[in-house]
Amino acid sequence: MPKCTINGKSIEVKPGTTIIQAFKEAGEEIAHYCWHPALSVAGVCRLCMVQIEGQPKLQIACNTVVADNMVITNKSEPVKDAVRWGMDFHLINHPLDCPICDQAGECGLQEQYMRYGQYDPEMAEPKQKKHKVIDLGPTVVLDSERCILCSRCVRFTEEVTKTNELGIFNRGDRSEIGTFHNKPLNNNYSYNTIDICPVGALTSKDFRFRQRVWYLKEARSICTGCSTGCNVNVYFNEEGTWRVKPVQNDKVNGYWMCDKGRDVYKFTNLPVRLTSGKTGSKDNWNLLEAGALAKDVGATIRAAARSGADKIALVITGQYSNEDYDALFQFFSVGLGVQNIYHWINNPEDMNGFDGLLFRGDRNPNTKGLVARLEKYGVKTKWLDLEDKIKAHDLTHIVIAGPENHSVFPDLETKLRLFDQVPNVVWLSAGKSVAVDGLTAVTTQIPMKTFIEKDGTYTNYAGLEQKVKRGTTIVAGALTLEEAVHLMSGEELDMNMRPLPPKYLKTNFLVHKGGPL
Amino acid sequence: MTSTFQLSEEGAAFVKRELNRYEDRHSAIIPALYRVQKENNGWVSPESVTYLSHLMDLPESEIEEVLRFYTMFNTKPVGRHHVQVCCNISCAMNGGRELADRLCQEFDVHDGEISGDGRFTISRVECLGACDKAPMMQVNDTFCEGLTEEKAIEILREMK
Incomplete structure (x- = not known):
């Protein structure tokens, strides 16, 4: 050594x-x-x-x-x-357009100039003009003038994705990054080129010009887009979440994450969220506070269970944390004696799919944790049994711990049509859905919190348990599944159970950690 | 993408031979591009890069990088005869730049463009390595050295 x-x-x-x-x-x-x-x-x-x-x-x-x-x-x-x-x-040919550059605030040039540079520039000649706003594909925009030709993105497509889209063309001070014959850069890992770009040459179409990075806070979390569970930072402010970026974890994702995972922040934001409890049926909804609704519906279910637990069914998706599942099973399986517990598999065809790098066909963060609990509580049901039972009108109540991320549930509407045949439906989900609002059965919708709004443990495809801390709150009226189950079981919710908000929420939000503005 | 360009049988065999000749497959890119340029009327088209990429099992972007780095490969169509007039130091001192201007004027063509009748592309280039016989030009693969303006025009007039 x-x-x-x-x-x-x-x-x-x-x-x-x-x-x-x-x-x-x-x-x-x-x-x-x-x-x-x-x-x-x-x-x-x-x-x-x-x-x-x-x-x-x-x-x-x-x-x-x-x-x-x-x-x-x-x-x-x-x-x-x-x-x-x-x-x-x-910096000879680098434009000084920091005020309009998306990278400002997290730019390698800015940081390293302040740390190691701070010279008086001696360059008197005009700067080399290059192409600007080059559309590289569905995710990336290139500004050649800002590029310092470090070749990180080129090496990324060569070595990590092995798709070789990018290259450095021409020579000398005319060198530019580009793709062959303007072919799009459209692999599933293209956003990583933006992360590793030390300057503002590659910017994200999804994020550019939407927020200044110094107004955003970051919270360490995991990506819930598939069962790999890549470690990420979620960037948010008081308006909601804006982007996710990978964080190095050699046990899970190395330095990267896939483009599909970059979308996970989108289902946490207000426009697509179920913001209040709802009860009623098609075109006739009463809005109620989520906690009160959970208590009401819990009382109904407990009463129904006393006259026969076999008339109640529980459907679970792989989108919740282990703690949520524990509470759910404790109440339904142990407390009420419900046997009809079913695992809603959203994409059975490519459940075992894997692209060789990170992305997996199982688009749920915690299928493994759910399956472990199904085994633990001795649940051996098949989905077809549920369909038979519903068709035979054997059920009076169905409780669905529905998806957080509706976009990965292509079968949502088909499944809802099935659930609609049960007289009473309890729908727990973070997202709002036109399909759910169209149910004709007596329906109770209880808003759930998303992964960024709660503490929890997720088990990834390899059985690795990852603990996630709460980052921010977007829908204050929503409950976690654990809280909803507590209320349904007739207990009062101890508000001390909730973790205290991080310190910065108590202080002026506009004070950046680097100092006052 | 289906490519419309194809090398002749000998050309493809040549490229295959070059691939095995060097330690690194990338080393065969330059000879392969030369061959393509020869068989594709003096220039390398995007289709031919795609074709080479399949033939050589190398990514298109890497071939394109080599193609766009070197000036001896033409990425735009050229006339039947590619006339390269040296304008580097020795030739420039002996009237190379004036020669280039005169030729452009004589054959009614702009620098780097194809003449109306499709016969010539005249381009100014840097040193071709014949400084002892300046000024000089290269017509296709032939060096024409020790030129005067009249001599050069005469040479080009004879080319059909």
Whole structure:
């Protein structure tokens, strides 16, 4: 194991470690653009310069392997000077359009200029003009003038997705990123190129010009778009959620997430949410507070269970947390003795699908957790049994722990037509739905909270349990499934059970963590 | 995408041979592009890049990167004869730029464009490596050295 000294710190690294990796291990800062831990070494940005004792010239840290007893520093004057010059060259043709640039606030150039640059520019010649607002496909917009040609996105399509859409065309100061013959960049991982772009050259069609990043708060969560459970940050403000970005977790998703998962924030926002409890049937709905409604419907169900639990059915989707399921099973299976518990599988055909990288056909975050609980409580029912029972009019009540994310339930309307044949329907879901509003049975709709609004544990496809903390509240009147079940069982809800809001909600929202505006 | 361009049998065999000749398959891109340019009337079309990508089992973007990097590959159609007039230092000192202008005037064509009758594309290029016999031009694959304006016009007049 080679030992080296980095900025005076002595560390031991694995053989083959590059200097930049050793810097990261030692927790030392180092300037860099083109190097990315999950991509190959390009060595094109020339910013990660370091001085190695005994070597006359500066070396790039990303492509130099640590040798035994190396003494490395990036705090010396020659290194600082080289980095300043490197920055100057990068910014020769870079437009100073930060005020209208979407990347401002999370831009590598801004950050590293403030940290390592701060020189007086000496460039007197006019800037090279390049193409702007190039439509690269359904997700990405390219601004060539802002690009510093670090080639991270090119290496991403080459090495990670292996789709090779992007390339660097022309040469010298006319070099530009692009696709062959304007073919669209349309793989399922294209948003990652935007994340790894250190400047504002690649911007997201979904997010650009919608929010300034410094007005957004972030909350660590997981993506509930499929059973992989990629770790993400959800970005939100008081108006709702705006985007998700992947967070590194080598056990689950590495550094990436898929484009389909980027949409998970969309079903948490107000326009598509069920914001209040509803009772009634087609064209005749009474709005009620969710908690009161849960208590009422709970009393009805308990009364019905006393005259025969076999007339009650419970349908569960794989969209809730383990805690939610535990409460649900505790009440229905143990408390009421309901045997008719069914697993609503939204896409049975490609349930085991996998694209080889991250995306899985099972578009539920917690199918594994649900299946484990079905086994634990000895539920061995089949979906066809439910259909038979409904057709035979054996049921009086059906409780459906419905989907959070309606878009991944293509069979929603078909299934609702089936449930509509039961006289009393209890529909628990986060999203509003025209199909549910059209039910003719006596229906109770109780609004649910989404994954970003509650604490919970989700079990991913591999059985890994991931704990998620509450990030924000979008629909204050909604309940978690756990809370709804508590109320249905006749207990009062202890409000202390709810976690206290994070500190920033009590302070002026417009005070950014970096300081007052 | 179905490609309309295809190399001749010998051409395809040549590309296959080049692929095995180098350690890295990418090294065969330049010879392959030369071959395509030769068989495709002096330029490399997007369809031919797609064709090469299938033939060589390399991504289109990587072939395009090479194609757009080097100036000796034409990405636009050229005339029957591609005339490249050197305007680099030795030739420029001996009247290379004036020669290029004169030829454009004589054959009524703009720099880098195809003449009306489809005979010529005249383009100014950088050093072709014949500085000792400046000024010079390259007509298709042939060097014409030690030129005067009249001599050059005479050479081109004879080309049909």
